[in-house]
Amino acid sequence: MPTATRVFNFSAGPAVLPLAVLEEAQRDLMALPGVGMSVMEISHRSKTFEDLMHKAQDDIRALAAVPANYKILMLQGGASLQFSMVPMNLLGAGQTADYIDSGSWADKAAKEAKKVGKVNIAATTKGENYSRLPEPAEIKLTAGAAYVHITSNNTIEGTQWKSLPEVGDTPLVSDTSSDMFSGPIDVARHALIYAGAQKNLGPSGVTLVIIREDLLQRSADALPMMLNYKVQAE
Amino acid sequence: MPTATRVFNFSAGPAVLPLAVLEEAQRDLMALPGVGMSVMEISHRSKTFEDLMHKAQDDIRALAAVPANYKILMLQGGASLQFSMVPMNLLGAGQTADYIDSGSWADKAAKEAKKVGKVNIAATTKGENYSRLPEPAEIKLTAGAAYVHITSNNTIEGTQWKSLPEVGDTPLVSDTSSDMFSGPIDVARHALIYAGAQKNLGPSGVTLVIIREDLLQRSADALPMMLNYKVQAE
Numbered sequence: 001m002p003t004a005t006r007v008f009n010f011s012a013g014p015a016v017l018p019l020a021v022l023e024e025a026q027r028d029l030m031a032l033p034g035v036g037m038s039v040m041e042i043s044h045r046s047k048t049f050e051d052l053m054h055k056a057q058d059d060i061r062a063l064a065a066v067p068a069n070y071k072i073l074m075l076q077g078g079a080s081l082q083f084s085m086v087p088m089n090l091l092g093a094g095q096t097a098d099y100i101d102s103g104s105w106a107d108k109a110a111k112e113a114k115k116v117g118k119v120n121i122a123a124t125t126k127g128e129n130y131s132r133l134p135e136p137a138e139i140k141l142t143a144g145a146a147y148v149h150i151t152s153n154n155t156i157e158g159t160q161w162k163s164l165p166e167v168g169d170t171p172l173v174s175d176t177s178s179d180m181f182s183g184p185i186d187v188a189r190h191a192l193i194y195a196g197a198q199k200n201l202g203p204s205g206v207t208l209v210i211i212r213e214d215l216l217q218r219s220a221d222a223l224p225m226m227l228n229y230k231v232q233a234e
Numbered sequence: 235m236p237t238a239t240r241v242f243n244f245s246a247g248p249a250v251l252p253l254a255v256l257e258e259a260q261r262d263l264m265a266l267p268g269v270g271m272s273v274m275e276i277s278h279r280s281k282t283f284e285d286l287m288h289k290a291q292d293d294i295r296a297l298a299a300v301p302a303n304y305k306i307l308m309l310q311g312g313a314s315l316q317f318s319m320v321p322m323n324l325l326g327a328g329q330t331a332d333y334i335d336s337g338s339w340a341d342k343a344a345k346e347a348k349k350v351g352k353v354n355i356a357a358t359t360k361g362e363n364y365s366r367l368p369e370p371a372e373i374k375l376t377a378g379a380a381y382v383h384i385t386s387n388n389t390i391e392g393t394q395w396k397s398l399p400e401v402g403d404t405p406l407v408s409d410t411s412s413d414m415f416s417g418p419i420d421v422a423r424h425a426l427i428y429a430g431a432q433k434n435l436g437p438s439g440v441t442l443v444i445i446r447e448d449l450l451q452r453s454a455d456a457l458p459m460m461l462n463y464k465v466q467a468e
Contacts, residue, residue, distance in 0.1 A: 076310035081461075083458075205310070222349050224350075
C-alpha cells in the first residue's frame with residue numbers, strides 16, 4: 001500500500017479525522033504559518049500556543065453552546081485519569097458520590113472513585129449484562145450526594161442515555177467520551193462533562209473537560225497541582 | 235513569512251526537532267506506511283501503535299544503555315505530574331523521602347511531594363539564590379529514606395550535577411528533563427529517572443520514565459490506575 005493511501009476505520013477505538021484537518025495539520029507540522037516552528041517545538045506558554053488553545057476552546061464553546069459560567073479545559077491522561085480526578089476534586093471527606101452503573105466504562109469509573117472516597121451504586125444493570133439502562137424508578141440517589149456520575153454511552157454495550165436522569169440540584173457528571181458531539185448536548189444540565197478526544201473530537205492524547213465554575217471551589221489546595229481542576233482552569 | 239520557512243529556537247522551552255524527524259512525521263501524519271491511517275486515528279491497543287511504542291522504547295534503551303532490569307514507560311502529564319507520581323508510588327506510610335533542593339524545579343518537586351507524605355530537605359542552596367549545588371558535606375540524608383530526589387539540572391539557575399551525590403543503597407530518583415541525552419547518563423546509579431520529552435527527546439506531550447523493576451512492588455493497588463507505575467508497566 002503506498003504511504004498516502006487512506007483506509008476508512010469503523011472500529012470502536014479512535015475515529016477517522018477529516019482529510020482537511022489532517023492536511024492542515026500535516027502542512028503546519030513542519031512550521032506554523034508566521035511562526036517558523038512546529039507546534040511540537042513551541043512553548044505551551046507562548047502566545048502562539050495560547051492562541052491555538054483559545055481558538056480550539058472557543059470553537060468547542062460555540063459548537064456545544066457551552067454557557068459562559070463553564071470552563072473548558074484540555075488535559076492529558078484520557079477519560080481514565082478523569083475517573084480519578086472527578087472524585088479527587090469533587091468528593092469531599094464524609095460525602096458520598098452516586099454512580100449509575102450502565103456498562104463496563106461506568107463500572108470502571110466507579111471502581112476508581114471507590115479508591116478515593118465513598119461511592120453509592122445508585123443503580124446497576126450489571127446482573128443483566130448491561131443489556132439496558134436502569135429505569136428511573138430503579139435509581140436510588142443519596143440525599144446531598146457530592147455528585148451523580150453517568151456514562152452517556154457505553155461503547156461496549158451500547159447503553160446510551162437518550163434523556164438524562166433526574167438528579168435535582170445534585171451536580172451531574174457525565175463521561176461523554178464515546179458520543180460527545182455526535183448530537184446536541186444540553187451542557188447546562190451537567191455540572192461536569194469529560195471526554196477523551198479520540199472518539200469524536202480530535203486526536204488521541206487530549207481530554208476535554210467542561211466544568212461549571214462553582215465546582216472549582218471544591219478543589220482542595222492539598223491536591224497534586226496537575227490533578228487540580230482549579231489550578232488547571234487558571 | 236512563508237509557511238514552510240523554519241526558524242531556529244534557542245529558548246529554554248521545547249527544543250528544535252531534527253528536520254528529518256519532522257519530515258517523516260509530516261509524511262506519516264496522513265497515513266502510516268502500510269496502515270492507511272494517521273497515528274492520531276489508530277488504537278493505542280493496535281499492533282501498529284504497540285510496535286511504534288516498542289521501537290521508541292528499544293531506541294531509548296540502546297541510546298542510554300538502560301539495563302535489562304529497568305522498565306521504560308512513556309506517560310502523559312509532564313515532569314510536573316511525576317512530582318506527584320514519584321511520592322504516590324514510592325513513599326510509603328511512615329517513611330521519609332529526602333529532597334536535595336538545588337533550584338526552582340527541585341523546589342517544585344519537593345512541594346508536591348509534601349502533599350503526599352513526609353519530606354526531608356536534605357540540603358538546599360535557596361538562601362544563596364541557588365547559585366551553586368550543595369556540597370557533599372552539606373547533604374544530610376535520612377537513614378532508611380524511601381528515596382533521595384535530585385534535579386539533574388535546573389534550567390533557570392543552571393545548577394547541574396556533574397557527578398551524582400553518594401546515597402548508598404537508598405534509591406536515587408532524578409528529574410532529568412532539561413539534560414536527558416545531552417550527555418551520557420549512568421542509569422544503573424539511579425532507581426528512577428523521569429524527563430519531560432520536549433527539551434531533548436521528542437515532542438511536547440510525552441514524559442519518559444525509566445524505573446528499576448524492584449521499585450514497582452511499592453506501587454499500592456489503592457493508587458489511581460493511571461498514576462500507578464506498576465499498572466503502567468504492565
